[in-house]
Amino acid sequence: xxxxxxxxxxxxxxxxxxxxxxxxxxxxxxxxxxxxxxxxxxxxxxxxxxxxxxxxxxxxxxxxxxxxxxxxxxxxxxxxxxxxxxxxxxxxxxxxxxxxxxxxxxxxxxxxxxxxxxxxxxxxxxxxxxxxxxxxxxxxxxxxxxxxxxxxxxxxxxxxxxxxxxxxxxxxxxxxxxxxxxxxxxxxxxxxxxxxxxxxxxxxxxxxxxxxxxxxxxxxxxxxxxxxxxxxxxxxxxxxxxxxxxxxxxxxxxxxxxxxxxxxxxxxxxxxxxxxxxxxxxxxxxxxxxxxxxxxxxxxxxxxxxxxxxxxxxxxxxxxxxxxxxxxxxxxxxxxxxxxxxxxxxxxxxxxxxxxxxxxxxxxxxxxxxxxxxxxxxxxxxxxxxxxxxxxxxxxxxxxxxxxxxxxxxxxxxxxxxxxxxxxxxxxxxxxxxxxxxxxxxxxxxxxxxxxxxxxxxxxxxxxxx
Amino acid sequence: xxxxxxxxxxxxxxxxxxxxxxxxxxxxxxxxxxxxxxxxxxxxxxxxxxxxxxxxxxxxxxxxxxxxxxxxxxxxxxxxxxxxxxxxxxxxxxxxxxxxxxxxxxxxxxxxxxxxxxxxxxxxxxxxxxxxxxxxxxxxxxxxxxxxxxxxxxxxxxxxxxxxxxxxxxxxxxxxxxxxxxxxxxxxxxxxxxxxxxxxxxxxxxxxxxxxxxxxxxxxxxxxxxxxxxxxxxxxxxxxxxxxxxxxxxxxxxxxxxxxxxxxxxxxxxxxxxxxxxxxxxxxxxxxxxxxxxxxxxxxxxxxxxxxxxxxxxxxxxxxxxxxxxxxxxxxxxxxxxxxxxxxxxxxxxxxxxxxxxxxxxxxxxxxxxxxxxxxxxxxxxxxxxxxxxxxxxxxxxxxxxxxxxxxxxxxxxxxxxxxxxxxxxxxxxxxxxxxxxxxxxxxxxxxxxxxxxxxxxxxxxxxxx
Ligand SMILES: Cc1cc2nc3c(=O)[nH]c(=O)nc-3n(C[C@H](O)[C@H](O)[C@H](O)COP(=O)(O)OP(=O)(O)OC[C@H]3O[C@@H](n4cnc5c(N)ncnc54)[C@H](O)[C@@H]3O)c2cc1C
Ligand SMILES: Cc1cc2nc3c(=O)[nH]c(=O)nc-3n(C[C@H](O)[C@H](O)[C@H](O)COP(=O)(O)OP(=O)(O)OC[C@H]3O[C@@H](n4cnc5c(N)ncnc54)[C@H](O)[C@@H]3O)c2cc1C
Numbered sequence: 001x002x003x004x005x006x007x008x009x010x011x012x013x014x015x016x017x018x019x020x021x022x023x024x025x026x027x028x029x030x031x032x033x034x035x036x037x038x039x040x041x042x043x044x045x046x047x048x049x050x051x052x053x054x055x056x057x058x059x060x061x062x063x064x065x066x067x068x069x070x071x072x073x074x075x076x077x078x079x080x081x082x083x084x085x086x087x088x089x090x091x092x093x094x095x096x097x098x099x100x101x102x103x104x105x106x107x108x109x110x111x112x113x114x115x116x117x118x119x120x121x122x123x124x125x126x127x128x129x130x131x132x133x134x135x136x137x138x139x140x141x142x143x144x145x146x147x148x149x150x151x152x153x154x155x156x157x158x159x160x161x162x163x164x165x166x167x168x169x170x171x172x173x174x175x176x177x178x179x180x181x182x183x184x185x186x187x188x189x190x191x192x193x194x195x196x197x198x199x200x201x202x203x204x205x206x207x208x209x210x211x212x213x214x215x216x217x218x219x220x221x222x223x224x225x226x227x228x229x230x231x232x233x234x235x236x237x238x239x240x241x242x243x244x245x246x247x248x249x250x251x252x253x254x255x256x257x258x259x260x261x262x263x264x265x266x267x268x269x270x271x272x273x274x275x276x277x278x279x280x281x282x283x284x285x286x287x288x289x290x291x292x293x294x295x296x297x298x299x300x301x302x303x304x305x306x307x308x309x310x311x312x313x314x315x316x317x318x319x320x321x322x323x324x325x326x327x328x329x330x331x332x333x334x335x336x337x338x339x340x341x342x343x344x345x346x347x348x349x350x351x352x353x354x355x356x357x358x359x360x361x362x363x364x365x366x367x368x369x370x371x372x373x374x375x376x377x378x379x380x381x382x383x384x385x386x387x388x389x390x391x392x393x394x395x396x397x398x399x400x401x402x403x404x405x406x407x408x409x410x411x412x413x414x415x416x417x418x419x420x421x422x423x424x425x426x427x428x429x430x431x432x433x434x435x436x437x438x439x440x441x442x443x444x445x446x447x448x449x450x451x452x453x454x455x456x457x458x459x460x461x462x463x464x465x466x
Numbered sequence: 467x468x469x470x471x472x473x474x475x476x477x478x479x480x481x482x483x484x485x486x487x488x489x490x491x492x493x494x495x496x497x498x499x500x501x502x503x504x505x506x507x508x509x510x511x512x513x514x515x516x517x518x519x520x521x522x523x524x525x526x527x528x529x530x531x532x533x534x535x536x537x538x539x540x541x542x543x544x545x546x547x548x549x550x551x552x553x554x555x556x557x558x559x560x561x562x563x564x565x566x567x568x569x570x571x572x573x574x575x576x577x578x579x580x581x582x583x584x585x586x587x588x589x590x591x592x593x594x595x596x597x598x599x600x601x602x603x604x605x606x607x608x609x610x611x612x613x614x615x616x617x618x619x620x621x622x623x624x625x626x627x628x629x630x631x632x633x634x635x636x637x638x639x640x641x642x643x644x645x646x647x648x649x650x651x652x653x654x655x656x657x658x659x660x661x662x663x664x665x666x667x668x669x670x671x672x673x674x675x676x677x678x679x680x681x682x683x684x685x686x687x688x689x690x691x692x693x694x695x696x697x698x699x700x701x702x703x704x705x706x707x708x709x710x711x712x713x714x715x716x717x718x719x720x721x722x723x724x725x726x727x728x729x730x731x732x733x734x735x736x737x738x739x740x741x742x743x744x745x746x747x748x749x750x751x752x753x754x755x756x757x758x759x760x761x762x763x764x765x766x767x768x769x770x771x772x773x774x775x776x777x778x779x780x781x782x783x784x785x786x787x788x789x790x791x792x793x794x795x796x797x798x799x800x801x802x803x804x805x806x807x808x809x810x811x812x813x814x815x816x817x818x819x820x821x822x823x824x825x826x827x828x829x830x831x832x833x834x835x836x837x838x839x840x841x842x843x844x845x846x847x848x849x850x851x852x853x854x855x856x857x858x859x860x861x862x863x864x865x866x867x868x869x870x871x872x873x874x875x876x877x878x879x880x881x882x883x884x885x886x887x888x889x890x891x892x893x894x895x896x897x898x899x900x901x902x903x904x905x906x907x908x909x910x911x912x913x914x915x916x917x918x919x920x921x922x923x924x925x926x927x928x929x930x931x932x
Contacts, residue, residue, distance in 0.1 A: 108597065109683055109749035130597070131574065135710075163709030169753025170710035190756035212710075212749045215681045217575055241839025243629030244601075244636035244678075283575035283678045287635025290656035345811075373707025375839055 077148020115147020340379030543614020581613020717786030806845030887911030
């Protein structure tokens with residue numbers, strides 16, 4: 001069925017609709033351009049219109065109208081995703097949830113919040129109310145929405161302690177609206193959460209989230225420098241294994257990342273130094289200092305509670321997770337990245353093996369992460385981009401060595417995962433989005449169940465660039 | 467030098483001194499009788515007098531006077547230790563810190579407290595102040611002192627999350643008074659803590675503690691029943707490895723422990739059922755229930771927030787740690803126990819091996835514990851006591867199989883540990899207790915540096931039974 005955009009726009013004209021082309025273009029993009037591959041494939045993608053509902057009732061109205069007129073709907077939180085998750089591949093409506101940002105209820109250990117609330121605003125409300133904060137956040141804490149994080153993200157600052165969003169207990173409940181002729185409102189818990197969590201809004205719109213909280217502390221942020229990269233990686237890993245020392249971040253940057261890409265850190269490190277970025281609870285600092293003194297090769301070059309730097313670096317977490325790639329890109333636009341899993345128990349050895357094989361074409365950037373109760377590493381390796389073929393080759397070399405890749409140069413759920421359909425997500429899409437109008441092109445299993453994954457998927461209905 | 471008890475008593479008569487023989491006898495004992503071996507060796511031990519100082523100044527006075535008159539001093543918190551730690555082997559003065567119980571300062575993430583404060587009172591103060599609580603406590607939470615826990619204990623409820631007391635970060639600072647001619651007051655942090663932590667007061671009196679706090683939640687307490695013991699053990703271990711599910715306790719009881727020894731649980735389990743005792747954060751319950759439903763062999767028989775039991779069991783943590791032994795002893799006085807380390811990664815296999823070898827003479831009681839970032843088990847196995855020789859043989863069988871024993875049938879630091887002197891504790895004793903008057907007989911290295919550990923140590927100056 002051909003979408004009737006004009007009719008849909010007319011029917012929704014009483015809502016907050018964006019008309020200006022430049023604004024529509026801006027709200028049709030995320031940070032997909034981190035990938036030269038996605039930059040090439042998606043740069044032209046643009047919505048037909050953008051609507052910003054103020055309530056769940058207005059969300060339902062938008063979905064009903066777009067259903068009736070066969071208009072695709074792609075949801076937008078804050079548009080900071082890296083894989084084009086919020087980009088409308090077939091045009092249509094972008095539904096921007098910026099106005100749905102209320103923090104509804106704060107309780108001991110949990111909060112109920114609307115999806116469009118920025119993570120920093122959520123934290124501010126929880127701190128003011130009861131000295132609490134979210135367990136984990138994407139390093140885009142200052143700009144991203146909590147709904148976008150759950151729908152499009154995976155983990156981040158805090159995952160060294162609490163694991164990933166998909167781990168049991170890290171999301172309590174999601175309230176979801178379907179895109180049926182008569183949209184239904186469903187509350188998901190337990191096994192149901194995986195249907196819509198990290199599903200890019202392809203099968204339902206999250207209109208309310210209930211997530212756990214942790215105590216808010218005045219985290220001490222630090223940089224520690226090492227002459228030896230594996231020493232830096234071991235330091236971070238061992239620290240995360242100290243059960244009595246509470247941390248929220250442990251990032252590892254292979255030389256010369258800090259020197260070349262972290263402008264404010266540069267005066268304090270040499271080109272040959274690898275650096276660890278940390279967040280440690282203030283009441284764990286005595287324990288941390290004891291741990292540190294046992295490791296004379298570790299040089300504490302910065303601590304936020306006693307800074308000697310002329311120009312302070314700002315939040316240390318804004319050097320890690322995918323901010324590392326951002327900073328590198330600002331210096332060298334030919335840099336891109338890969339997402340690597342270095343699983344327990346061979347994680348340290350695998351990092352060393354990959355580094356020996358591919359450095360400095362690939363520079364190691366590790367984030368300490370917990371998986372099934374074990375400390376391991378997520379790699380967000382910096383890659384000097386030359387050609388797509390070489391990038392695919394580098395991916396293949398990682399996988400052959402045992403380091404799983406979660407490809408950030410792809411816009412589909414499956415290709416960003418493990419090349420298989422998530423059956424729970426597909427089944428729920430069949431129920432909740434019978435016309436296949438929600439964020440089309442992002443779930444291969446919907447459009448092309450027999451896809452062989454032998455090459456990059458190209459959504460047949462992707463708007464043409466011309 | 468022969469102690470001049472009369473002179474010491476006279477010099478301290480203005481303080482709170484206990485005169486009555488029955489009270490002196492009671493304050494000369496702890497829960498040593500859990501061990502038939504220690505019962506045999508120490509039953510007659512009694513102080514010459516008991517003094518209860520009200521302040522650090524009075525502690526100093528007691529130490530000065532006893533130093534001058536060569537009177538041994540053994541410190542008492544609440545006297546709930548299991549190895550005779552607080553028992554005055556050579557008589558003399560028992561210094562009871564019951565009056566020094568003030569909670570001095572509560573801050574985000576830490577508290578400063580006097581040693582005689584009962585752990586339950588400390589928790590109550592922190593909760594009322596700022597919804598905080600101690601990270602870990604001995605299951606004698608209701609009766610033990612925080613100073614006695616640090617000086618004589620090891621870990622307990624909360625250790626499944628935070629590790630043991632000896633792990634970096636679990637004690638911040640200890641204020642210690644020496645027993646020199648002029649007692650000195652020292653503040654220990656970092657590496658210094660190990661000098662006096664778990665040192666049985668043999669080298670200094672702790673007069674103030676600074677320890678970390680965690681958020682106080684209304685923990686949901688549960689019992690889960692299994693037809694298969696290894697299924698129960700795996701369940702508890704896997705739960706503790708769920709990074710998003712916050713727990714404070716995971717105890718495992720081999721059948722028929724719950725049926726035979728837990729009176730209020732008995733109506734709800736069969737003889738053949740093994741049971742897991744849990745404390746889970748309320749906001750982690752959805753995650754826990756999801757985890758539980760994936761394991762149909764696990765039967766939830768009790769939850770504190772929705773109890774269907776006619777007679778509720780009371781605190782589930784008072785069934786675990788060393789309360790299991792207490793409950794077993796009440797039914798069968800011939801039961802004793804062992805302390806076992808089932809280290810990662812072979813912990814489950816080792817438990818199975820030991821159980822196959824020794825059940826039901828030895829019944830498995832496991833406590834989930836973290837060690838170096840990994841979930842593993844502490845065993846507090848119930849043992850049907852026959853002879854000391856057989857008990858020693860059971861110890862040997864464990865050690866041969868790879869399961870380290872921390873022998874609770876010994877009253878010395880070394881024998882309760884790994885049969886070696888802790889050099890930091892010995893060196894500090896030389897400095898802080900030059901006359902060797904603090905809790906004599908508890909540190910073999912002080913009295914007998916060449917001891918061979920080929921048999922149970924008998925302190926030469928132990929009061930004679932006759
Ligand atoms: C510098 C940088 C650093 C980053 N660091 C991290 C990191 O540490 N961890 C991490 O996981 N990601 C990271 N990201 C990616 C991204 O910033 C985060 O995932 C962020 O939390 C996404 O939130 P958002 O509001 O911007 O989502 P958007 O980009 O707006 O949306 C993300 C996806 O969710 C869908 N969506 C949004 N809201 C809803 C809803 N209410 N219902 C259903 N679907 C919805 C969208 O359609 C889209 O598919 C980073 C990106 C950058 C540029
Ligand atoms: C049923 C039961 C369950 C138990 N469960 C646990 C458990 O889960 N974990 C655990 O670790 N233990 C356990 N224990 C042992 C004991 O209860 C705890 O270790 C408890 O915390 C000790 O505190 P207390 O005040 O009773 O110490 P006490 O017995 O009074 O003293 C313990 C030792 O510390 C010394 N001491 C006391 N105060 C000071 C001070 N201020 N300065 C220097 N030295 C001092 C004493 O001389 C003695 O050597 C259990 C015991 C029983 C009977």
